Amino acid sequence: MKKFWTVFLFHLREGLLAKTTIIMSSLLFILFFGFFGIQHFLQTKDQQQKHVDKDKIVYISKTNLYPLDIEKVNALSKTFTLKEESAPKEDSIKKKIKDDKVDGLIVISDVNSVPTVQYIYKKFSNNEITSITSAALQQEYITYISKKEGIPQKVVAQLQNKVAINEEVLKNPMTTFGISYVFGIFLYMFLLLYGNMIATGVVAEKSSRVMEIIIPKVKPISTLYARVLAVFCIALYQLCILAIAFLLAHQLGWIDTNKLSVFGMFVDLSSLNATTIITFITYFLLGYLLYGMLYAGIGSVVSRTEDLQMTIMPLTMLVMAGFFISISAMANPNTTLVKVSSYIPFLSPQVTFTRFVAGETSSLEIGVTILILVVSIIMVAMLAGRVYVNGVMFYSEKVKWKDVLKLVKKH
Amino acid sequence: MLEIKELTKKYGDFLAVDNLSISLQKGRVLGLLGRNGAGKTTTIKMLLGLRTPTNGSILWEGKSIQQAGVSLGYLPEERGLFSKTKVIDQLRYFGKLEGMTSREVDDAIHYWLNRLEISHYLNKKAGELSKGNQQKIQIIVTLLHNPELIILDEPFSGLDPVNAELLTNILIEEIEKGKTVILSSHRMEQVEAFCQQICILKNGEVVAAGDLNQIKAEYGYRHLMINDHLEIKKWLQNHDVLFEQAQQFLKVRVENEAIAIQLLNDLSKDKVSIREIKLLEPTLNEIFIERAK
Numbered sequence: 001m002k003k004f005w006t007v008f009l010f011h012l013r014e015g016l017l018a019k020t021t022i023i024m025s026s027l028l029f030i031l032f033f034g035f036f037g038i039q040h041f042l043q044t045k046d047q048q049q050k051h052v053d054k055d056k057i058v059y060i061s062k063t064n065l066y067p068l069d070i071e072k073v074n075a076l077s078k079t080f081t082l083k084e085e086s087a088p089k090e091d092s093i094k095k096k097i098k099d100d101k102v103d104g105l106i107v108i109s110d111v112n113s114v115p116t117v118q119y120i121y122k123k124f125s126n127n128e129i130t131s132i133t134s135a136a137l138q139q140e141y142i143t144y145i146s147k148k149e150g151i152p153q154k155v156v157a158q159l160q161n162k163v164a165i166n167e168e169v170l171k172n173p174m175t176t177f178g179i180s181y182v183f184g185i186f187l188y189m190f191l192l193l194y195g196n197m198i199a200t201g202v203v204a205e206k207s208s209r210v211m212e213i214i215i216p217k218v219k220p221i222s223t224l225y226a227r228v229l230a231v232f233c234i235a236l237y238q239l240c241i242l243a244i245a246f247l248l249a250h251q252l253g254w255i256d257t258n259k260l261s262v263f264g265m266f267v268d269l270s271s272l273n274a275t276t277i278i279t280f281i282t283y284f285l286l287g288y289l290l291y292g293m294l295y296a297g298i299g300s301v302v303s304r305t306e307d308l309q310m311t312i313m314p315l316t317m318l319v320m321a322g323f324f325i326s327i328s329a330m331a332n333p334n335t336t337l338v339k340v341s342s343y344i345p346f347l348s349p350q351v352t353f354t355r356f357v358a359g360e361t362s363s364l365e366i367g368v369t370i371l372i373l374v375v376s377i378i379m380v381a382m383l384a385g386r387v388y389v390n391g392v393m394f395y396s397e398k399v400k401w402k403d404v405l406k407l408v409k410k411h
Numbered sequence: 412m413l414e415i416k417e418l419t420k421k422y423g424d425f426l427a428v429d430n431l432s433i434s435l436q437k438g439r440v441l442g443l444l445g446r447n448g449a450g451k452t453t454t455i456k457m458l459l460g461l462r463t464p465t466n467g468s469i470l471w472e473g474k475s476i477q478q479a480g481v482s483l484g485y486l487p488e489e490r491g492l493f494s495k496t497k498v499i500d501q502l503r504y505f506g507k508l509e510g511m512t513s514r515e516v517d518d519a520i521h522y523w524l525n526r527l528e529i530s531h532y533l534n535k536k537a538g539e540l541s542k543g544n545q546q547k548i549q550i551i552v553t554l555l556h557n558p559e560l561i562i563l564d565e566p567f568s569g570l571d572p573v574n575a576e577l578l579t580n581i582l583i584e585e586i587e588k589g590k591t592v593i594l595s596s597h598r599m600e601q602v603e604a605f606c607q608q609i610c611i612l613k614n615g616e617v618v619a620a621g622d623l624n625q626i627k628a629e630y631g632y633r634h635l636m637i638n639d640h641l642e643i644k645k646w647l648q649n650h651d652v653l654f655e656q657a658q659q660f661l662k663v664r665v666e667n668e669a670i671a672i673q674l675l676n677d678l679s680k681d682k683v684s685i686r687e688i689k690l691l692e693p694t695l696n697e698i699f700i701e702r703a704k
Contacts, residue, residue, distance in 0.1 A: 006507045014496060209491035213552060216459045216483055217508040 003218040004226050011201070011230035016237065025238055029245045036249035055080035055103035055126050058093050062109035066140040073136055079128045082106070097122050106133055115141050178260070178267030180330045180354045183280050186239075187287060187350050188323040194235045195291045195315065198228060199299030202392070203308050206300065211392050220389040224300075225381075228292040235288065279356050279366070286373040287349025290380055291315065297384030300391035301404055322350035333360040342369055345376035412436055413476075413560065413591060418467035420453050420615075427453040429615040431467070435608060437559075438589040442602035442623070442695075445612035446703050451595045452488070454612070455562055458593070459485055471560070482509070484558030488565045488595075490545050491552075494538030498524075498548055501537065502555060509556035516555070523551040527577065542569040550578065554585065561585060561592045567601060579604075599696040609695070611702050618702045627692040635671040636660040636689035637678075646683050660689070 015021055057080045059068060070082050080103070085093060096102040097120060104121040106129065115137045119130060146156045205211050214223060249255050260267040294315055302308050325347060329338040333355045342352040342365070352369045355361045361369075390407040418431040428450040435441045445451050456462040458469055460477050471479040493501050499520065506516035524530040527547045537545055546569045553561065566582070567575050582605060586592060596602050602609065609626065611619040619626060637643055639661050647654050647661065652674070654663045665671040671690055678685060693701075 002510075003508055006504065010500075010504045013500075014493075018495070205493075208494060209487055209489045210493055211491075212456075212459070212461060212487050213485065213491040213505065214508065215461055216485060217505070 004222045007214075007218060007223050007226035008230050011227050012233055015197075015230055015234040021234060021238075025241050028238060029241050032242050032245040033249055036246070036254045040249075040254035054078075055129075057082050057104045057106060057126075057129060058102055059084045059106045059108070060087050060090055060093075062087055062107060063115065065110050065113060065144055066108060066115045066137055068108065068133070068136055068140075073132055076132050077128060080104075080126055094120060104129065108133075108137065113144070177330050179269075179272055179276070180326070180357045182267060183357070184323060184326045184330075184350055184354060187284060187353070188319060190235055190239075190284070191287055191291050191319045191322075191349075192316065194231050194288065195295035195319070196312070197234070198231050198292055199295040199302075199308055199312055200305065201227060201231070202296055202299035202388075203302050203305050206302075206392055207304055215392065220392055221385045224293075224296050224385060224388045228289070228296055231292065232285075232288055276357060280353060282370065283349040283353045283373075286370065286377060289377050290345060290349070290373065291319065293377065293380045293384040297380075297387040297391070298404070300388040301407060318346045322347040326350040326354040329354040330358065333358040343372060345373050348373060412472065414468075414470040414473075415454075415458075416468050416470065418454065418457060418469065419465045420450075420457060420462060421465045426615050428457070428464075428612075431610075431612070431615075431617055433608075433610050433617075433620060435591060435593070437591050438586075439608060440586055440592040440594060440606045442606035442609040443593055443595040443612070444599075444602065444609060444699055444703070448614075449612040449703070450615040451612060452564065453615075455485075455564060455593070455595065458562060459483070481560050482556060482558040484553040484556065484561045486549055486553040486561075486563045486566050488568065490542075490549055492537040492545060492548060495536055497534050497536055498540075499533045502548070502551060505552045506555050511556055519555050519557075520551070523555060526581065527551065543571060543574055546570055547574065550581070554581075559591060561590050562595075563592065564595045565597070566594070567596065567598060599694070599699055603695040611699060613703050619698065623695065626698065627695075630693045630698060631667050632671060632690035633665065633693040633697065634691040635663045635665050635674060636687075636691060637663065637685060638687040640684075640686070642683055643678070643685065646678060646681060650677070660687075 054077070059070065059082050061067060061084070068082070070084055073082050090105070090107065093102055093105050097105060100122065104119065104126065107118040107120070109116055109118075117133055117137060119125065119133075142156060142160070145151075146153065205214070246255070250257075257269045260269060295312060298312050298315065299308065302311050322341075325338060325341045328335070329341075329351055332338065338351060338355065341347040342355055342361070348369045352361060352366070356366060387404060387407045391404075413433075413435040415431055415433045418428055419426070420428040431450075431454060433441065443451050443454065453462060457464050458476065469476045471481045496504075502520045503513070503516050506519060507513075511519065520533075521530070524533060527550065529544055529547050532540060532544060532548075537548060540548065546566075550566070553563070563582075566578060570578060579601075582592070586605065592605070594602060594605055603623070606623055608621065609619065609623050610617060636657065637660060639656070639659055643661060644654075647663070652663060654661045656662070663671075663674065665674065668690065675685070675688065
């Protein structure tokens with residue numbers, strides 16, 4: 001056991017002090033912290049810009065029946081300012097629109113006492129202009145007709161009462177999309193990244209013949225578990241860096257928890273409770289252990305670093321499959337593919353977690369998938385251990401899967 | 412005592428080591444010899460537990476070498492170091508894997524770095540060092556924990572003559588301390604200088620094994636050395652006897668002692684005066700070439 005901790009501490013220290021880890025940790029922090037910073041900066045700038053750069057809209061009235069209350073309209077508007085001009089200037093204003101000196105022209109007139117609006121713009125319309133102008137004119141028209149027809153104002157007010165619709169969503173997948181997506185990406189990246197790190201470390205030790213010095217001193221199985229645990233601690237360390245970057249950005253007020261979005265996808269932090277975090281950590285831990293053992297086992301049969309990527313390709317495909325199925329599970333968490341995948345140990349860490357966040361898994365299902373994962377990890381640890389013990393001293397130009405099977409059977 | 416009994420290793424149909432049996436008393440040095448692919452490395456890997464024998468056993472003090480808990484130092488032919496790790500860190504790691512305390516490791520590291528005159532490389536990464544200095548670090552890894560059994564595979568590889576001399580002295584010290592050593596090398600003069608016992612392998616089979624002096628004695632005298640003189644030279648040339656100049660002597664290859672005596676009698680009959688003669692045993696190199704070819 002003492003030797004296990006010696007190997008673990010060595011790999012942990014080497015891993016934490018490795019240039020790649022330092023650079024990656026710094027990059028992760030900068031990217032994550034910078035992401036929120038840039039998002040905050042752009043939002044603030046956007047708001048300021050919108051305040052300063054409101055569209056300049058000219059208003060010409062050709063009717064006496066429906067005068068627009070410019071002050072009221074400007075007070076309601078967030079994106080434009082209205083300025084009144086006289087009718088003879090219409091042509092010169094149109095020219096100014098063409099020359100980008102004015103953003104639009106609203107001409108209000110009436111045909112047989114019915115108000116009409118002409119909105120002239122160069123390329124893109126401003127929806128707020130049409131909605132505010134239309135609502136204001138509608139009100140003027142109702143007032144005009146009610147006066148003309150002698151309808152009391154009280155009746156008019158009652159007629160204008162809107163029928164309110166109270167919506168209640170029992171299960172809105174949109175609210176869980178963001179959380180599933182963010183955690184799905186984390187799982188995907190971490191499984192691939194740290195799985196590769198384990199396999200690369202094993203191959204490097206093997207190709208440099210260090211393994212021949214170590215194996216007589218310590219049991220291969222101890223080195224396997226110590227390495228997997230050390231890389232897991234490095235993964236946790238980098239997760240902590242991400243958490244610190246998030247908390248720091250939050251403390252600086254860069255994160256509006258009500259508007260948090262990743263790649264345009266709303267992240268509802270209210271659905272992120274202790275149970276979700278514990279479930280994520282559980283699936284992360286189990287998924288990592290499962291793949292960590294596999295990556296170490298497969299890595300041990302490779303003799304040259306350049307052959308590694310081809311050999312671990314099936315594992316990479318499995319992680320990718322889990323990610324894509326979990327993406328499809330966000331919108332449709334109850335399809336047969338998703339349901340079946342959530343019980344397949346190589347896919348369940350990603351898929352079951354997504355179904356859990358979507359509220360589509362019972363406690364029993366969670367328990368069963370965790371049990372399947374634990375049993376699978378024990379079996380994979382035994383198999384990977386066998387491959388590792390026999391594989392670290394197996395030198396071959398090209399790795400064939402039948403050789404790997406031989407190593408499993410070998411005593 | 413190290414006992415290798417009927418050790419056999421097969422890779423599929425290929426017989427890498429065939430029925431190898433050797434006994435090596437504690438404190439003795441064995442030269443494990445053979446051409447490339449003869450089975451030396453496979454034998455060493457079985458000794459280290461890196462390969463499982465197909466048949467046979469390796470015992471240390473009567474117990475299986477893996478269970479005997481023998482302290483073992485191994486110097487591989489190829490460098491086995493972490494290239495991106497500082498010298499001090501990897502030496503500490505290897506020392507601790509041998510059960511040494513931090514204090515013991517640090518004391519041993521400083522002793523060996525000074526002994527091998529590379530203490531200034533303490534904080535350098537192994538990959539930044541020259542091949543010779545990496546070999547020195549590898550030697551420290553081998554000897555750091557004061558092992559009882561030392562296995563050296565081409566220990567002089569990559570060392571310049573000065574460093575080869577330094578390593579020679581270190582090996583002599585270790586042998587004098589009573590360490591049991593297995594030395595695999597293609598440099599026969601080194602094997603001859605250090606080893607009391609040899610084992611020559613050919614295609615996995617033992618072709619010569621035992622006490623080096625005894626093996627040489629069994630071969631008998633192989634060279635007759637006669638003092639260099641014009642009259643003797645002429646006689647040898649006239650009688651078609653092949654010879655070569657060896658400093659002050661004329662070296663004549665003979666098949667055995669009787670042929671040497673016959674030659675001397677013939678010279679005497681022809682009244683060729685001889686001032687000095689020597690009969691020499693074969694060198695290990697000659698024995699090796701004859702047996703391993």
